[in-house]
Structure formats: C-alpha cells, structure tokens
Amino acid sequence: MCAIVAxxxxxxxxxKANEKLALETSRYDQYKDSGTVFxxxxxxxxxxxxxxxxxxxxxxxxxxxxxxxxxxxxxxRDTGMIALWHEQSEVLGPLLIRWIHQSGVSLASAxxxxxxxxxxxxxxxxxxxxxxxxxxxxxxxxxxxLMDHIxxxxxxxxxxxxxxxxxxxxxxxxxxxxxxxxxxFPREPAGPQYAMWGAAGVSxxxxxxxxxxxxxxxxxxxxxxxxxxxxxxxPGTLPVPTxxxxxxxxxLSRPSTMGTSVPPR
Amino acid sequence: MIKINLLPPNIFEAxxxxxxxxxxxxxxxxxIVACLAWTMKISSDTRAMAAHADDVQRLSEQAAGIxxxxxxxxxxxxxxxxxxxxxxxxxxxxxxxxxxYEDLAKFxxxxxxxxxxxxxxxTLQVQAAAPTLSDAGRYLLNLYRATHIFSSVSISAxxxxxxxxxxxxxxxxxxxxxxxxxxxxxxxxxxxxxAPTVSEGGPATSYGGLAAISAGVSRAEAQRPGFSFxxxxxxxxxxxxxxxxxxxxxxxGMPGMPAMPGLAAPPPVPGGPPVxxxxxxxxxxxxxxxxxxxxxGEEILPKIRRGKAAE
Numbered sequence: 001m002c003a004i005v006a007x008x009x010x011x012x013x014x015x016k017a018n019e020k021l022a023l024e025t026s027r028y029d030q031y032k033d034s035g036t037v038f039x040x041x042x043x044x045x046x047x048x049x050x051x052x053x054x055x056x057x058x059x060x061x062x063x064x065x066x067x068x069x070x071x072x073x074x075x076x077r078d079t080g081m082i083a084l085w086h087e088q089s090e091v092l093g094p095l096l097i098r099w100i101h102q103s104g105v106s107l108a109s110a111x112x113x114x115x116x117x118x119x120x121x122x123x124x125x126x127x128x129x130x131x132x133x134x135x136x137x138x139x140x141x142x143x144x145x146l147m148d149h150i151x152x153x154x155x156x157x158x159x160x161x162x163x164x165x166x167x168x169x170x171x172x173x174x175x176x177x178x179x180x181x182x183x184x185f186p187r188e189p190a191g192p193q194y195a196m197w198g199a200a201g202v203s204x205x206x207x208x209x210x211x212x213x214x215x216x217x218x219x220x221x222x223x224x225x226x227x228x229x230x231x232x233x234x235p236g237t238l239p240v241p242t243x244x245x246x247x248x249x250x251x252l253s254r255p256s257t258m259g260t261s262v263p264p265r
Numbered sequence: 266m267i268k269i270n271l272l273p274p275n276i277f278e279a280x281x282x283x284x285x286x287x288x289x290x291x292x293x294x295x296x297i298v299a300c301l302a303w304t305m306k307i308s309s310d311t312r313a314m315a316a317h318a319d320d321v322q323r324l325s326e327q328a329a330g331i332x333x334x335x336x337x338x339x340x341x342x343x344x345x346x347x348x349x350x351x352x353x354x355x356x357x358x359x360x361x362x363x364x365x366y367e368d369l370a371k372f373x374x375x376x377x378x379x380x381x382x383x384x385x386x387x388t389l390q391v392q393a394a395a396p397t398l399s400d401a402g403r404y405l406l407n408l409y410r411a412t413h414i415f416s417s418v419s420i421s422a423x424x425x426x427x428x429x430x431x432x433x434x435x436x437x438x439x440x441x442x443x444x445x446x447x448x449x450x451x452x453x454x455x456x457x458x459x460a461p462t463v464s465e466g467g468p469a470t471s472y473g474g475l476a477a478i479s480a481g482v483s484r485a486e487a488q489r490p491g492f493s494f495x496x497x498x499x500x501x502x503x504x505x506x507x508x509x510x511x512x513x514x515x516x517x518g519m520p521g522m523p524a525m526p527g528l529a530a531p532p533p534v535p536g537g538p539p540v541x542x543x544x545x546x547x548x549x550x551x552x553x554x555x556x557x558x559x560x561x562g563e564e565i566l567p568k569i570r571r572g573k574a575a576e
Contacts, residue, residue, distance in 0.1 A: 005293050009300035017307035024311055028318035034328060035321030043331035050338035057345040064352045129351075129509055143370075147363040154356040161355045163506055165362050167382040183355065183509075185348055 065185065068159045075188040077120035078197070084125070084184075088116040088132065092158065092182065096134065099156050103149040105141035108175065120197050125190045129159075134180040142172035150178070159183045347510065354507035361504045365389065365414070372411040374404035380493070387503040389415075396491040398423060405496070414501055421495040 070087045074080035093113045100107045112135060117124045124130060139149060146167070153160045165178035362384060369389070373379070377400060381392040395401035401423065408418045 001289060002292050002296055006296050006300070009297060013300055013304040014307065017304050017311065021307055021311040021314060024314040024318050028314055028321060031318065031321040031325040035323070035325035037324065039328045040324055040331065043328040043335070047331050047335040047338065050335040054338050054341050054345075057342045057349070061345045061349045064349060068352065143366075147366060150363050151360055154359050159352060159355055160359075161506065162359050162362070164384050164386075166384065167366070168380065183351075 065187070068157060069185055069187075070158075072184060072186045073188045074125055074186045074190040077125060077191055077193065080186065080188075080190065081117060081120045081122075081125060084116045084130070087184070088113055092132070095158065096156075096160075096180070096182075099153075100137075100139060100149070103152045104145045105139040105149045105176075107137075108140050109136065109138035111137065119199075121193045121199060128189060129183040129185045132182040132184065134182060136177060137180045138175060138177045140169070140173055140175050143167075143174055145172075146174055146176045150176075159185075351507060351509045358504070358507055365500070365504070368411070368414050372407045372414070374400060374407050376400040377404040384504070386505050387500055389498045389500060391496040391498065392493065393496060394491050394493045398492075401492070401494060408496070408498065412501065415498040416501040417499040419497045421497075423494065424492050 070083075070091065072080060072083050072087060074084075093111050096111050096113075097107060100111075114132060139146065141149065146165075150162050150165055153162055159182065161181045161183065163179040163181065165176050167174055167176055169175040365384065366382065369382075369391075374395075376397075377393050377395045379391060379393050381390075383390040383392075393404070395404060401420075405418065405420055408415065
C-alpha cells in the first residue's frame with residue numbers, strides 16, 4: 001500500500017514538476033549564449049556603426065546630388081512633372097550650351113532636348129535615373145581643347161555622359177562628334193499614380209511647355225523653336241556648318257513628341 | 266505458577282491489526298509528506314529557472330532587435346552607394362576616350378597623318394595616310410608595341426604594283442581629293458604633315474609671306490606621294506558605357522539622328538580585304554617604350570614636347 005501511495009505521488013506530482021523544470025531549463029539553455037548584457041552592448045555598437053556608415057554614404061551622395069542634380073522631387077507626381085518641365089524645357093539646353101562655350105571649343109550643331117512627359121503617370125517618371133538623350137553634338141577645336149572639353153563635362157552641374165567621340169578634320173579646327181546623355185536622379189522617387197490623370201499617353205495631346213498642341217497621332221513637322229524666335233533667325237546664331245544639318249530634316253519622321261531645340265549662340 | 270493463556274488467539278488479531286494499521290498509516294503519511302516536500306522543491310527550482318530563462322530570453326531578443334535595426338540601416342547604404350558609383354562610373358567613362366586618343370598619339374609615327382578616328386566600344390578605326398610604305402610600316406610596328414592599348418591591329422590593303430594614281434589606298438600618289446590630314450599639335454601624336462599647313466579652308470599659318478607660293482605648295486601637297494589606309498584596332502580593354510542597376514534605363518530621347526555627312530564611317534579602302542595582323546609575341550615592355558626610330562632618327566616623345574611647346 002505504501003508502494004502504491006509512493007508510486008501514485010510520483011506520477012501525479014513529481015513527474016509533472018520535473019517536466020516543467022526540464023522545460024524551463026531547455027529554454028534557458030536556448031538563450032543563455034545570446035542573452036547576455038555583453039551581446040546587447042555588441043549589438044548596440046553595431047547599430048551605431050551602421051548609422052555612421054549610412055551617414056557617410058548619405059553625405060557622399062548628397063555632395064554629388066547637390067552639385068550635379070536639379071532639385072527634383074517626384075513624391076507628388078504632378079508638381080514633380082512640372083518641375084521636370086522647367087528643367088528639360090528651360091534650363092538644361094541653355095546650361096549645356098553655356099558649358100560648351102566655357103570649355104574652349106565652338107559648338108557646331110544644335111542642342112536638342114527632348115520634350116518632357118506631359119502625363120504625371122508616365123512611366124518615365126518611375127525610372128531612376130531619368131535618362132535624357134541629347135543625341136549627337138558636334139564641336140570644333142584643337143585636339144587638346146577637344147580632349148579637355150570632353151573631360152570637362154565631369155565638372156558640369158549635371159551628370160552628362162559622352163559616348164564614342166569621333167574626330168575628323170584638321171587641327172586646330174578638328175571636329176569632334178559625340179553622343180550626349182544626361183541623367184537625372186530625383187530627390188524622391190515617384191509617388192503613387194492617380195487614376196484621375198489617366199494612363200500615360202492619353203493625356204489629351206502632346207502639348208509641352210511653351211508649345212502648340214498637336215492632335216494625337218499627327219507627326220511633328222519639326223522641333224519647336226525656342227520661345228521668342230525662330231530657330232534660324234536668332235541673332236548672333238552661328239551658321240550651322242553644312243553637312244551637320246539642322247535638326248529640322250532629321251525630325252520630320254520623328255514620332256509625335258516635341259523637342260526643345262536650342263541652337264548654338 | 267505457570268502462566269497459561271486459555272483465550273483463543275483470534276481475540277488478539279484485531280489488536281494486532283489495529284497496531285499495524287497505525288504503523289502503516291504513519292509510514293504512508295511520511296511518504297506523502299516526503300513527496301510533497303520533494304514536489305515543492307522541484308517547483309521552486311522551476312520558478313528560479315524560469316526567471317533566469319526569462320532574463321536571458323529578454324536580453325537575447327533585445328540584442329536581436331538591435332541587430333535587425335542595424336541591418337535595416339545598412340540596407341539603406343546599398344542604393345545610395347549604387348547611385349554614387351554610377352556618378353563615378355560616368356565620370357570615369359567620360360575620360361576613357363580622351364585617354365585612348367592621347368595614348369594612341371604617343372604611339373603614332375610622326376610622318377603619319379590621321380583624317381578620322383572612329384571609336385566603338387571594342388574597336389578603334391583610324392583613317393590615316395602615310396608618305397611611303399616604310400612610314401606606314403613603321404607606324405604599324407609602333408602600334409604593335411601598344412599592347413596595353415590594343416589586343417590586335419589590322420591594316421587595310423597596302424598598294425600593289427603598279428600604283429594606281431588617284432585611288433585612295435591603292436596607289437602611292439595621294440589623291441588631290443584626299444581627306445585633309447588630322448594634324449594635331451602635340452606631336453608625334455597626330456603631327457602636322459610634312460608640307461606646311463597651307464590648305465583650303467585651313468587656318469592662316471604662321472608663315473608670313475608664303476601666300477605668294479601657296480599655290481605651289483598646294484600643288485606640291487596635291488602631288489605629295491603617299492597613300493591612305495585604314496587601321497582597325499581592337500581595344501585590349503573594351504570601353505563600355507556604364508548602366509545603372511545593371512540595365513540601361515529607358516529614357517526619353519529622340520531616335521538616333523542620321524550620321525552627318527562628312528562624319529560618317531569612312532568607306533573601306535579599296536584594294537582588298539583588311540589583313541588582320543596580330544602582334545605576335547609582342548615584347549611586354551612598359552607602355553612608355555619608345556617606338557622604333559624613324560628614318561630621321563627622331564623619336565616620338567621629343568616631338569610631343571616640341572609639339573606642345575609649339576601649341
């Protein structure tokens with residue numbers, strides 16, 4: 001009878017208590033290596049270092065953004081799009097031309113900046129960076145000046161890439177022909193789209209800033225001149241060398257997007 | 266007297282049983298008490314262990330949370346670094362072609378003049394002219410030494426016999442309509458042609474008083490012996506434009522403009538297919554190795570310095 005009592009007590013009380021103890025012991029064993037104050041301090045040091053690294057990367061990038069990018073925020077797509085209008089239609093072309101003149105070479109072709117998107121839902125605004133292909137640019141100068149000119153684009157206040165420069169002619173009037181592309185990183189990525197604005201491409205025409213509306217589907221007759229004057233009648237315009245061609249004939253078959261063409265001054 | 270118990274034994278059994286029951290009852294009680302005490306001890310140990318486990322678990326989860334925070338911070342670095350590296354890649358790319366042209370200039374024989382340089386990502390095509398076959402050969406040998414710039418150099422066909430007058434690349438006489446030489450001060454790079462630079466549409470030379478003989482010089486230039494040829498060089502380090510995120514972003518732009526007249530890729534020089542010649546066992550000399558001496562014994566590098574001084 002005592003044995004029965006003892007056995008009963010063991011299975012009813014002691015065994016269960018032992019199981020609970022084993023459970024807590026295994027939980028303790030699971031966390032005992034990582035659950036130390038030292039480990040927490042290490043983690044805090046890692047966090048502090050990570051924040052320092054972020055700040056360092058941020059400052060380096062901010063330096064580039066401040067000196068090479070326009071202040072373009074696309075968090076609100078509508079206002080961001082209008083800011084891009086100003087940048088592409090009013091700022092970029094004259095800036096590039098000014099830069100070319102300052103670099104000691106003469107510009108022998110027109111600088112044409114393509115039209116910005118006219119719909120805030122345009123997928124172009126979602127891309128990062130926004131790529132603006134200026135196309136072929138022709139400059140003239142001596143060999144040294146042309147090489148310095150190409151290198152000097154690295155100091156321009158926009159991120160400009162020069163591709164495949166071709167040299168021809170006779171020094172000191174060498175002709176250099178290259179492809180120019182401008183990259184723009186917006187400060188903030190594009191925000192959500194709005195159904196009210198419709199899908200990209202059906203925004204009611206191809207009207208760009210300062211230009212006339214063209215019904216959809218109608219091919220452009222040529223680039224829009226700089227507001228205020230016809231392309232070829234601007235005072236002080238250098239004659240575009242024969243063979244380099246004005247941009248008019250080259251754009252007759254262009255799809256219906258408008259471009260802002262800024263001739264060399 | 267002898268004591269004799271005449272009572273039957275069964276009278277004392279009840280008493281014995283009672284005594285036994287008491288004894289076993291006490292034993293059972295003791296067992297119960299012992300088990301309860303044991304259980305209480307285990308419970309207190311369990312409570313203590315649970316408290317410890319709670320502590321270490323809390324600390325462990327705290328450390329894990331902080332590390333997750335640190336990982337989140339570090340995740341912000343990659344996109345920023347990607348943008349920054351793209352900036353630097355574009356700037357680096359912009360200097361590649363000027364560096365290539367200047368390197369080419371160092372290995373260009375003084376008597377060879379260029380009329381056009383057309384690069385692509387993996388090759389450089391050079392339209393050149395040389396007064397004699399020897400000059401063209403020396404020029405080619407110089408280029409073979411530029412193993413750090415080019416992995417292979419091929420030249421279009423050289424003229425045979427008899428030379429064909431007026432045909433580019435097919436004769437020893439330079440046609441009067443030959444492309445004007447790409448004369449570049451700076452030397453041995455793309456040196457001025459042998460004749461004074463009196464050419465149509467060119468800048469006024471510093472040779473004052475030569476106007477009277479400019480016609481004769483022009484005639485002499487028109488009949489200057491030599492031939493045009495095309496050299497195609499494969500770059501040892503092809504130049505590829507950088508792209509953001511590994512893929513070229515689609516951007517706004519107009520369709521590529523047609524090649525402008527006069528700047529289009531030159532037609533192949535008649536006379537046969539290009540003869541690819543790779544510099545076999547080119548000596549692994551330093552890039553600044555002086556090219557083979559010219560017929561006059563002049564070297565390229567001094568010419569560069571004189572050329573720069575002249576500019």
